[in-house]
Amino acid sequence: MGVEGIGARVARKEDRRFVTGAGRYVDDMVVPGMKHAAFVRSPYAHADVKKIDVKAAEAMPGVIAVLTGKQLKGDGIGNLICGWMIHSKDGTPMKMGAWSPLAVDRVRYVGDAVAIVVAETKGQARDAAEAVEVTYREKKAVVDPARALAKGAPQLHPEAEGNLIYDWEIGDGKAVDAAIASAAHVTRLHIVNNRLVPNAIEPRAALGHYDKAEDHFTCWTTSQNPHVARLVMSAFYNVAPENKLRVIAPDVGGGFGSKIFIYPEEIVCLWASKRTGVPVKWVADRTESFMTDAHGRDHVTEVEMAFDKDNRITALKVDTIANFGAYMSLFSSSVPTYLYATLLSGQYNIPAIHANVRAVYTNTSPVDAYRGAGRPEATYVLERTMETAARELGVSPAELRRKNFVTQFPHQTPVIMAYDAGDYAASLDAAMKAADYAGFSERKKAAAKKGKLRGIGMSCYIEACGIAPSAAVGSLGAGVGLWESAEVRVNAVGTIEVLTGSHSHGQGHETTFAQLVAQRLSVPLDTVSIVHGDTDKVQMGMGTYGSRSGAVGMSAVFKALDKVEAKAKKIAAHLMEADEADIVIENGELKVAGTDKKLPWFQVALASYTAHNLPAGMEPGLKETAFYDPSNFTFPAGCYICEVEIDPDTGVTEIVQFVAADDFGNIINPMIVEGQVHGGIAQGIGQALLEGCRYDPASGQLVTASYMDYTMPRADDLPSFKVSTSNTPCPSNPLGIKGCGEAGAIGSPPAVINAVTDAIGDNDLTMPATPLKVWTALKAATRH
Amino acid sequence: MSDVSLVVNGRKVSGTVEDRTLLVHFLRENLGLTGTHVGCDTSQCGACVVHVDGKAVKSCTMLAVQASGSTVTTIEGLANGTDLHPVQAAFKENHGLQCGFCTPGMIMTSVDMIARHPEGLDEATVRHELEGNICRCTGYHNIVKAVLAASKTMAKGSKGRAKAAA
Ligand code: FES
Ligand code: FES
Numbered sequence: 001m002g003v004e005g006i007g008a009r010v011a012r013k014e015d016r017r018f019v020t021g022a023g024r025y026v027d028d029m030v031v032p033g034m035k036h037a038a039f040v041r042s043p044y045a046h047a048d049v050k051k052i053d054v055k056a057a058e059a060m061p062g063v064i065a066v067l068t069g070k071q072l073k074g075d076g077i078g079n080l081i082c083g084w085m086i087h088s089k090d091g092t093p094m095k096m097g098a099w100s101p102l103a104v105d106r107v108r109y110v111g112d113a114v115a116i117v118v119a120e121t122k123g124q125a126r127d128a129a130e131a132v133e134v135t136y137r138e139k140k141a142v143v144d145p146a147r148a149l150a151k152g153a154p155q156l157h158p159e160a161e162g163n164l165i166y167d168w169e170i171g172d173g174k175a176v177d178a179a180i181a182s183a184a185h186v187t188r189l190h191i192v193n194n195r196l197v198p199n200a201i202e203p204r205a206a207l208g209h210y211d212k213a214e215d216h217f218t219c220w221t222t223s224q225n226p227h228v229a230r231l232v233m234s235a236f237y238n239v240a241p242e243n244k245l246r247v248i249a250p251d252v253g254g255g256f257g258s259k260i261f262i263y264p265e266e267i268v269c270l271w272a273s274k275r276t277g278v279p280v281k282w283v284a285d286r287t288e289s290f291m292t293d294a295h296g297r298d299h300v301t302e303v304e305m306a307f308d309k310d311n312r313i314t315a316l317k318v319d320t321i322a323n324f325g326a327y328m329s330l331f332s333s334s335v336p337t338y339l340y341a342t343l344l345s346g347q348y349n350i351p352a353i354h355a356n357v358r359a360v361y362t363n364t365s366p367v368d369a370y371r372g373a374g375r376p377e378a379t380y381v382l383e384r385t386m387e388t389a390a391r392e393l394g395v396s397p398a399e400l401r402r403k404n405f406v407t408q409f410p411h412q413t414p415v416i417m418a419y420d421a422g423d424y425a426a427s428l429d430a431a432m433k434a435a436d437y438a439g440f441s442e443r444k445k446a447a448a449k450k451g452k453l454r455g456i457g458m459s460c461y462i463e464a465c466g467i468a469p470s471a472a473v474g475s476l477g478a479g480v481g482l483w484e485s486a487e488v489r490v491n492a493v494g495t496i497e498v499l500t501g502s503h504s505h506g507q508g509h510e511t512t513f514a515q516l517v518a519q520r521l522s523v524p525l526d527t528v529s530i531v532h533g534d535t536d537k538v539q540m541g542m543g544t545y546g547s548r549s550g551a552v553g554m555s556a557v558f559k560a561l562d563k564v565e566a567k568a569k570k571i572a573a574h575l576m577e578a579d580e581a582d583i584v585i586e587n588g589e590l591k592v593a594g595t596d597k598k599l600p601w602f603q604v605a606l607a608s609y610t611a612h613n614l615p616a617g618m619e620p621g622l623k624e625t626a627f628y629d630p631s632n633f634t635f636p637a638g639c640y641i642c643e644v645e646i647d648p649d650t651g652v653t654e655i656v657q658f659v660a661a662d663d664f665g666n667i668i669n670p671m672i673v674e675g676q677v678h679g680g681i682a683q684g685i686g687q688a689l690l691e692g693c694r695y696d697p698a699s700g701q702l703v704t705a706s707y708m709d710y711t712m713p714r715a716d717d718l719p720s721f722k723v724s725t726s727n728t729p730c731p732s733n734p735l736g737i738k739g740c741g742e743a744g745a746i747g748s749p750p751a752v753i754n755a756v757t758d759a760i761g762d763n764d765l766t767m768p769a770t771p772l773k774v775w776t777a778l779k780a781a782t783r784h
Numbered sequence: 785m786s787d788v789s790l791v792v793n794g795r796k797v798s799g800t801v802e803d804r805t806l807l808v809h810f811l812r813e814n815l816g817l818t819g820t821h822v823g824c825d826t827s828q829c830g831a832c833v834v835h836v837d838g839k840a841v842k843s844c845t846m847l848a849v850q851a852s853g854s855t856v857t858t859i860e861g862l863a864n865g866t867d868l869h870p871v872q873a874a875f876k877e878n879h880g881l882q883c884g885f886c887t888p889g890m891i892m893t894s895v896d897m898i899a900r901h902p903e904g905l906d907e908a909t910v911r912h913e914l915e916g917n918i919c920r921c922t923g924y925h926n927i928v929k930a931v932l933a934a935s936k937t938m939a940k941g942s943k944g945r946a947k948a949a950a
Contacts, residue, residue, distance in 0.1 A: 011876055011877055011879070012876065012879065014884075015875070015876040015881060015884075016868075016876070017884075018881055018884030018887050019859075019868065019872040019873075019875050019876055019881065019884075019887060019888075019891060020819070020859065020860065020862070020863055020868070020872065021817070021818070021819015021820065021858065021859030021860045021888045022819065022860075023819070023884045023885075023887075024818075025818075025821075025885065027812075027818070027821075027822070028812075028818035030816075121802075123802060123804065199920055200883070200885075200920055201821075201823045201829060201831060201883070201885045201886050201918060201919065201920050201921075202821070202823070202883065202885040203822075203823070251883075251884065252883065253821075253883045253884065253885025253886075254882070254883040254885060254920050254921050256920070283822075285824075285825045286823065286824040286825045286826065286829075287825055505883050506882035506883030506884070506921045507882070508882070671879045672879065674879075674926075675879050675882060675921075675922060675925075675926055678922055678923035678924075678925040678926065679882065679920070679921045679922050679923045680923075681923055682922075682923030682924065683920070683923075706824070706825065706826045706828070707824050707826050707828035707829060707918065708826050708828065712828075712918050712920070713923075714914070714915050714918060714924075715910070715911040715912075715914035715915060715917070715919075715924040715927070715928065716911040716912050716914070716915050718911075718923060718924055718925075720907065720925050720928065720929075721923065721925055744923075
């Protein structure tokens, strides 16, 4: 189709409301009688709670109630859970410590909530929160995961001896050890993947409303998956049964994974609303977001990669410690296992792989999925190692990669994943061409003349998206299925509504999903509305994360459209007395091929609802539902090249060019896809050069708890990006889509660090490569 | 408590507020103008930028009482009826927004920036000027493109108007 269908650069339908300030986010919601909440949070990383005295706070102006964990437990509200079971290699299940939405007798990280204050105004709630007197007995804290595993370390949970949650492995350890023993060359690295704070610009928020008349709860929340929130709050937290709980995620200002999880605050606001009889709204301030949003990454890894004499990889051995923070967040356990270790084959033929992963409790914020979730960590391990190996072997990094690429599909890796389609050399060639890789040495010379150090680095990533086949993830421990659902309603006058379980918090579904419908039914984009984010409107859904909305969510729409189309054709054939097989859909009409007989959509729709003249036995209406369960993961892949210039006097790194060549399979709207890549790259560059979440090792205080301390990428830290795509369509879903949401954040960190280390000639540099670190490395090098 | 009165988006408004009330909270909570957002607590993110007496101001850095007597324009007051302001239109056309949360502040900053650079803008200047506005979604690429495009359109527009006037 032309200007509005699949593949068209359509400007977004949702933008008018956002550019005019008419977007509706949770903090914009007002419910009659609504009051405001503030949480009382632990100032200590680890302490026993001896006493909570609420008297002074209750007497403060405007205060309606001060509620604690004891009352919450007394009302039967359940503990937060991690919904993905992982078994250690000795067969024992993961060790999940209890996480009460309001801590009762122990706090385990700075920001752990112990009480909620409800008051007339936000200011009064905050004032009163400060007047709640909590007596703590401080305990020793541990924030470093390796130290948490050591003998004598402070213990967080009685359930997890030695702070160890699980000790898990995948792959063939014996084969790997044998290959390493007989290798021509082994590259070894110690790799740290720095802890990040997701920092969606809209802070998390919740508005809980208990309706006494109906005995019914409504929760407005900043969620990427409102149905999952309802399911989990009903099934595990005993907030209310599903039919008594409506969850609405209206416009949501970015998520990046951090808004997948169900947090204590929404549970507590709902409960507090019933307790107090008023609707209760809580909005995080930024420091609360820093303290309590689930953080990302935080891995420490030892890696060994073995090569034969022809520089072919023979084995990969990985040993990772993953910091989980103080509690197991909803999907935390899956991140360093099935979303990480299963991607360790990268784009390469690696005959033997073994990974061991230990997950550890520390006195820090809980860690869970953040844009890429496990796959950036895997890519960083592999691509730093490949680049280092090329340097050690004295060969071109591009050619070392090319030599080891997977070229035959399907390809079964030794770590579960079966790659279905790809052309890795095509992305590598495209990126090298766009970056003028061949001209780099000239540019390096020119930079040297200006006194600058120039470096170039690349990264070839693969990720598994479109998560996920339900039976497969179920067998690996997932507590949910990862299908998606859709309903397509052709209304009586011919307008169309698509109800989807996917949730848009910046991805532009109102446009891309409509483009699919416009294409299939040959109708104008304007007649199509997308409905999402409300459990009372949309049948069911699993939400948006893991780059799944296109591959899984739109595939569900596709399936529903198949059914709509089939029924519409039957009706049209009946009305025009033609054969069903002769009906074609063109220009908003159903036509009898080869004749001038035709009916506009609205007449067919109207006929379906008036039901005066339908084929015998046909039900009225033109509305179809479909559930789509993917048959495989999808495998987006690509090559990123970063070129930097470093000022040796200051250690400041400037990114002088950044090239991304991605294969996302088929694309619905290239403009939106490019935007996703830009945003992902910015987050990846942020991780590589700027962002690092830090806790004080002795006190466990969060040192980076504001935008004054945590370096967010700003406009003048970044260049414009050169992005392009190639296409090997995904064979496992009807649209051939692979997904594009996370690629930028996955592929870019190693490309940046490979470039910086190339420029300074020192391979031993950790992220974020701040000016101080770079300058120090350069100083050390000149002293030698 | 203090009384404040000001002109917001061309309308006279007044209210009685706690002394500590920030302009952004007055706009959002008293006037229901929720297009102006709060993204931080350290005046770093720029989600709250409005125009006070013609200048871009982070409305979380100003008390409502300080703004009393001023003329304020928020994102809701920028379009001319259903006609988008050229900067709003450029953000839409160039995909300069994703989740939309930083967008009102970005647009208000950009309008002010373009006004202060009648000579035109280049990429480096735009990036430098946007330093006080954080976006987590777009990587700024398309925001920069949108500002440059709007600046061109508006330069043409003002030349056109100048010609028409002559
Ligand atoms: S809310 Fe004003 S700068 Fe962040
Ligand atoms: S568009 Fe989401 S923060 Fe800028």
